[in-house]
Amino acid sequence: MSSPLHFLTLKRFHEGLLNKEFSALEMAQEHFTYIESRDPEIGAYLALHRDEAMRQAEAADLAVAQDKEMSALAGAPLAIKDNILIEGTRTTSAAQILKDYIANYDASVITKLKKAGAVFLGKTNMDEFAMGSSTENSSFQKTKNPHSTAHVPGGSSGGSAAAVAAHMAVASLGSDTGGSIRQPAAFCGVVGLKPTYGSVSRSGLMAMASSLDQIGPFAKTVEDAAILYNEIKGYDPLDATSDPRADADVSKALLNPTLGQIKKLRVGIPEEYFIDGLDPRVRTKVEEAIGVLKSLGVEVKPVSLPHTKYALSCYYIVMPAEVSSNLERFDGIRYGTRHPADTLLELYKKDRESGFGPETKRRILLGTFVLSSGYYDAYYAKAQKVRRLIAQDFDEAFKQVDVLVTPVTPTPAFRIGEKMSDPLSMYLSDIFTIPVNLAGLPAVSIPAKGFVDADGASLPVGFQLIGRRWGEADILGLGQYYEKAVQ
Amino acid sequence: MLSKKELEHLAELARIELKEGEEEKLEKDLGAILDYFKELQAVDTEKVAPMTGGTQLMNALREDVTGSTDDTGKGAAGFPDKQDGYLKVPPVF
Numbered sequence: 001m002s003s004p005l006h007f008l009t010l011k012r013f014h015e016g017l018l019n020k021e022f023s024a025l026e027m028a029q030e031h032f033t034y035i036e037s038r039d040p041e042i043g044a045y046l047a048l049h050r051d052e053a054m055r056q057a058e059a060a061d062l063a064v065a066q067d068k069e070m071s072a073l074a075g076a077p078l079a080i081k082d083n084i085l086i087e088g089t090r091t092t093s094a095a096q097i098l099k100d101y102i103a104n105y106d107a108s109v110i111t112k113l114k115k116a117g118a119v120f121l122g123k124t125n126m127d128e129f130a131m132g133s134s135t136e137n138s139s140f141q142k143t144k145n146p147h148s149t150a151h152v153p154g155g156s157s158g159g160s161a162a163a164v165a166a167h168m169a170v171a172s173l174g175s176d177t178g179g180s181i182r183q184p185a186a187f188c189g190v191v192g193l194k195p196t197y198g199s200v201s202r203s204g205l206m207a208m209a210s211s212l213d214q215i216g217p218f219a220k221t222v223e224d225a226a227i228l229y230n231e232i233k234g235y236d237p238l239d240a241t242s243d244p245r246a247d248a249d250v251s252k253a254l255l256n257p258t259l260g261q262i263k264k265l266r267v268g269i270p271e272e273y274f275i276d277g278l279d280p281r282v283r284t285k286v287e288e289a290i291g292v293l294k295s296l297g298v299e300v301k302p303v304s305l306p307h308t309k310y311a312l313s314c315y316y317i318v319m320p321a322e323v324s325s326n327l328e329r330f331d332g333i334r335y336g337t338r339h340p341a342d343t344l345l346e347l348y349k350k351d352r353e354s355g356f357g358p359e360t361k362r363r364i365l366l367g368t369f370v371l372s373s374g375y376y377d378a379y380y381a382k383a384q385k386v387r388r389l390i391a392q393d394f395d396e397a398f399k400q401v402d403v404l405v406t407p408v409t410p411t412p413a414f415r416i417g418e419k420m421s422d423p424l425s426m427y428l429s430d431i432f433t434i435p436v437n438l439a440g441l442p443a444v445s446i447p448a449k450g451f452v453d454a455d456g457a458s459l460p461v462g463f464q465l466i467g468r469r470w471g472e473a474d475i476l477g478l479g480q481y482y483e484k485a486v487q
Numbered sequence: 488m489l490s491k492k493e494l495e496h497l498a499e500l501a502r503i504e505l506k507e508g509e510e511e512k513l514e515k516d517l518g519a520i521l522d523y524f525k526e527l528q529a530v531d532t533e534k535v536a537p538m539t540g541g542t543q544l545m546n547a548l549r550e551d552v553t554g555s556t557d558d559t560g561k562g563a564a565g566f567p568d569k570q571d572g573y574l575k576v577p578p579v580f
Contacts, residue, residue, distance in 0.1 A: 104561040197541040211541040237549060241542040313524045324501065331502070333576055338567045344579045345502070353504035361503055362516060365494070368501045369517070382527050384537035389530065391538055423516050424523060440541045469543070 005030045006167045010224040013170055014072050017064060024060035024075025027170075028053050028119050031077045035121070035168045043143045044153075044163040046082050047090055048122035053077065056119040063117065072227045074117035079169035081160045082123040083130055083206040084215065086110050093206050094138035095128045097336040097355025107204020108239065109173065109215050109232045116231050121169055124159030128357045129327065130180055130208045132156050133429045136420055137359045144416070145187060148457030151413040154184030157218070161188040164218045171219040171228050175205055177212045178315055179408075179433025182445035185218055186408035186462025189447045191225045192218050193476070194433075196469050197440035198243030200229075201236030209322035210241070212315075212437040222446060222479035226254045229472060250473050257477030259296070265478055267293055268303035268401030273432055279411040285448040285461040286407045292449075292485050293405065293478065303401055305393040310386050311435040316427060317370050317383035318438070323360075324367025330355060362423060391439040398468040403475055407432050408445045408462040412454045432464065442467045444475050449486040488518035 005027050008016065016022055032050055039045055060075030080086065083093040085103035087110075092098045106114065113120075127137035135143045135158025143158045145151040146166035153162040157174025161184035164172050174181040176194035185192025193216045200215045207213065217228035230251050236242040253261070269290065274283065294300050332338060332351025339354065341347035356364070370379035397404065409429055419426040436443040443466040451458040465475040494514055498505045505513070560572045568575040 101565055104564060198544070211539075240547040241540070241544065242547075243542065243544060307530070310527060310530055313527050316520060317524060317527075332567065334562075334566060334574065336567055338577075341577060344577055347577055348502040349504040352502055353506065356503070358509075362513065364501050364503065365497050365513065366517060366520060368497050369489075369493075369521075372497070372500065379524065381537060382530075382532060384539060385532035385535040386527055386530055388535050388538035389532070424519055427520075437541075438538075440543070 006034045008170065009220050010072070010076055010170050010227055011221070013076060014074070017060070017075050018070065020064065024057040024119065025054065027075060028057040028077050028121070031121055031168065038166055038168060041144065041149060042146055042162050042166050042168070043141045044124055044159040044166065044168055045079070045122045046092065046094065046125050046140060046159065049089060049120050053119050053121055056117070060117045060119065071116040071231065073113060073231050075119060076170050077119045077121045078113065079121050079124045079160055079163040079172035080110070081126055081157050081172070081174045083126060083175060084110065084173060085204040086120060086123070089123070091123065092140070093129045094126045094140055095355070095360070096139040096357070097330050097351070099139070101335060105204065108201035108236045110204065112232055112234070124157070124163055124172065126159055127156035128360050129206065130156040130175055130177060131323070131359050131363055133179070133183060133426050134414070134419065135159060135184070136416065137357055139357055142416065145413050147189060147459050148413070150415055151457060151459065152187065152416050154187035154413060156180040158184045160218050161185050161190055161192065164188070164190045164220060171217055171224055173215055173232070174218055175213055175215050176437065177208050178319060178437050179430040181216045181218065182408050182433050182443060182462070182464060183430060185445040186447070186460070187413035189460030190218050190220060191222050191447070191479070192216065192445045193225045193229055193472070194436060194443050195229060195233065195472060196442045198241050199233045199246040199442070199470070199472070201234070201239040201242050203236055203238035207326040209319040210326060211322060212319060222444065222476055222483050225444065226476040226480070229476070230254050245470060248470070253473035254476055257473065257480055259481060262477050262481050263297040265298050265403055265474060266401040267298050267300045268397055268404045269300060270303050270305045270308065270397065270404055270406060272305050272308035273406040277410050278407060281452040281454070282407050282409065282411060282461050285450070285452060286405070286463045289448045289463040289482065290405055292482055296481050296485060298478070301401065303397045303404065305397055305435070307386065307389045307393050308435055311390055311438060312427060312431050314383045314386040314390060315434040315438060316366070317379050318387060320363040320367030321371050321380050322367070324364045324371065327360070327364055359423070387438050390435055394439045394441060402468070402471070403478055404466040406464045406466065408464045412452055412459040412461055415455065436466055441469060442472045442475060444479055446479050446482060488521050489514050
């Protein structure tokens with residue numbers, strides 16, 4: 001008896017589809033059936049797109065029947081974070097102010113995935129406007145960690161991580177501004193990739209902090225993440241920060257890395273990431289993973305990223321500054337519900353008061369503060385200079401090594417409600433993921449083998465591989481060999 | 488760290504009405520966060536050029552050519568208040 005279809009990896013699904021072992025329609029149906037039984041407990045999805053998904057699956061099956069050339073994603077049932085636009089469907093960013101917003105165009109990644117024949121199961125829960133580290137800031141529902149429903153799935157892409165971890169999607173898309181793909185991937189025990197800034201188009205991604213945001217995949221294996229990344233990357237004139245280098249064909253190195261190439265990689269361990277605040281259970285798991293990497297034959301040596309400790313402050317100045325600007329568009333005029341008001345100013349203030357949650361307001365106010373006259377130089381301008389120093393640390397390290405290995409999070413998943421009253425403690429859960437966004441680098445979160453005991457639950461732990469810009473093939477190649485080694 | 492007056496000024500700039508009881512918590516939270524930022528003052532940035540974005544592109548130019556679109560009015564469908572495909576707004580003053 002073979003295992004249920006919804007347990008399949010993307011790679012295995014594709015092979016089975018081509019061999020006509022099962023149909024894309026069966027795969028989609030089985031996912032929906034399973035979602036119905038499992039998601040009431042997990043809360044990963046905000047909306048299901050059943051009818052359209054069935055049509056997309058049938059189209060894939062028709063292509064198989066006609067022996068047409070198929071992409072690696074044809075018929076693959078995916079979940080999409082609810083800040084990525086799919087034309088004609090509700091797209092809310094889990095925000096009250098957008099609860100009735102219907103997207104009127106496709107995000108560029110969605111256009112690519114539609115062309116590849118993918119199936120969209122539905123939209124996933126997230127922290128409002130992608131601001132948070134636990135998905136508790138969603139205006140609509142809480143998402144639970146599939147490994148323990150008393151724990152958070154991480155955030156902000158918590159729904160996309162939980163959907164894949166609970167086998168309610170074969171893979172998914174999230175967005176990562178300061179760790180919003182890698183942190184929930186680590187908490188949920190799946191693979192999450194934050195690509196190089198400029199490699200995946202941001203057109204149709206609701207902007208949070210534009211100099212940091214990047215769309216990326218969640219998957220069950222590193223190989224699947226590489227497949228999905230290879231399909232969504234590429235230059236896009238609709239995104240002015242999209243980089244033409246994104247069109248370089250690196251599919252061979254991404255999808256079929258050779259051990260010969262991988263063994264040549266030099267791996268650095270940045271001492272600043274193994275600090276006192278690192279939970280010993282996480283430290284042990286990451287050190288075990290480093291041991292596995294060594295066993296592959298790669299050279300491992302210590303490196304230093306001296307400005308790491310300033311990354312959190314730097315990020316919490318740069319990011320809210322961009323947030324406060326980007327969220328100006330949510331003014332109650334073009335989006336939201338109009339409240340009775342005598343003047344335009346009063347309308348703005350009322351609509352934004354009722355349309356935004358506490359964390360969104362906190363960040364808008366913080367961003368307004370650091371950009372305001374009298375404080376700009378001391379905060380925003382200073383943070384931009386520190387950002388340069390953090391990026392230069394990486395440049396220096398990448399003269400000596402090709403890949404860095406670090407923890408993803410200081411602790412395993414925390415309990416629901418544990419950090420909601422203290423924003424600073426919530427922010428600290430992103431200290432190991434933030435520097436990568438500030439520097440524009442690619443990084444992947446990979447589950448370390450095994451689980452750790454954490455207040456009554458058995459939880460996964462992730463480790464992070466950071467590459468130089470455009471070094472996705474290095475980190476995903478090394479990750480694929482790690483995966484083979486621990487299987 | 489952040490006075491009530493400063494907070495009210497920020498809220499005015501950000502066009503957000505603050506609710507009763509919300510101010511105290513915001514003052515406390517923002518104050519703690521701003522205190523945390525003080526660590527940056529220890530970093531020597533005298534000769535450092537600010538990093539103003541995530542991209543390494545110098546310019547992102549495109550050909551200045553006209554195009555046509557058939558999606559006029561698509562965006563209007565989602566407006567909270569509209570008339571004949573136009574956005575309706577309340578009086579400015």
